Amino acid sequence: MAPLKRILLAEDSEHDVELTLAALEEHHLANEVVVARDGAEALDYLYARGKFAGHANGLPVVVLLDLKMPKVDGLEVLRRMRQDPSLKHVPVVMITSSREEQDLVHSYELGVNAYVVKPVDFQQFVRSVKEVGFFWAIINEPPPGSMKRGD
Numbered sequence: 001m002a003p004l005k006r007i008l009l010a011e012d013s014e015h016d017v018e019l020t021l022a023a024l025e026e027h028h029l030a031n032e033v034v035v036a037r038d039g040a041e042a043l044d045y046l047y048a049r050g051k052f053a054g055h056a057n058g059l060p061v062v063v064l065l066d067l068k069m070p071k072v073d074g075l076e077v078l079r080r081m082r083q084d085p086s087l088k089h090v091p092v093v094m095i096t097s098s099r100e101e102q103d104l105v106h107s108y109e110l111g112v113n114a115y116v117v118k119p120v121d122f123q124q125f126v127r128s129v130k131e132v133g134f135f136w137a138i139i140n141e142p143p144p145g146s147m148k149r150g151d
Contacts, residue, residue: 005061010042023129039072062136067096
C-alpha cells in the first residue's frame with residue numbers, strides 16, 4: 001500500500017471538523033490533516049504564507065473544501081486553485097450542506113473533482129468522509145509531480 005498522504009480540510013464549523021477528523025482517524029486515511037478555519041487560511045496553507053509561511057510539506061493529496069466559509073468562500077478558493085498552474089491538479093472535494101443547484105453547477109464549472117452534500121445523520125457523515133478519504137488519499141493516483149509546490 002502506498003504511504004498515506006496529507007489532507008487539507010477547509011471547514012469553519014468546529015463540529016464538522018471534529019467529525020471529519022474522527023472519521024479519517026478511525027479509518028487511518030491520512031498521516032496528517034491540516035485544518036484551515038476559513039478560505040483565507042486554506043490559501044495561506046497552499047501558498048505557504050501567513051501562519052503556514054515556510055512549511056515545506058508540499059501540497060495535499062486532496063483538499064476537502066466547505067462551500068460557505070468566512071473571509072474567502074470555497075468557490076473562490078477553488079477558482080484561485082484552478083487558475084494557478086502549481087495548484088490546478090490538486091483534487092478538490094466540495095463537502096457542504098448546500099443542496100442548491102447553482103452551487104453544484106458553479107462548483108463543477110470551476111473544476112471541482114467531486115461534490116458531496118453533508119449528511120445530517122452522524123453515521124452517514126462518518127461513512128461519507130471515510131469513502132471520500134479512502135478514494136482520494138489511497139486509491140486515486142495523482143498526476144506525476146502534482147505533490148510538489150510550484151515556484
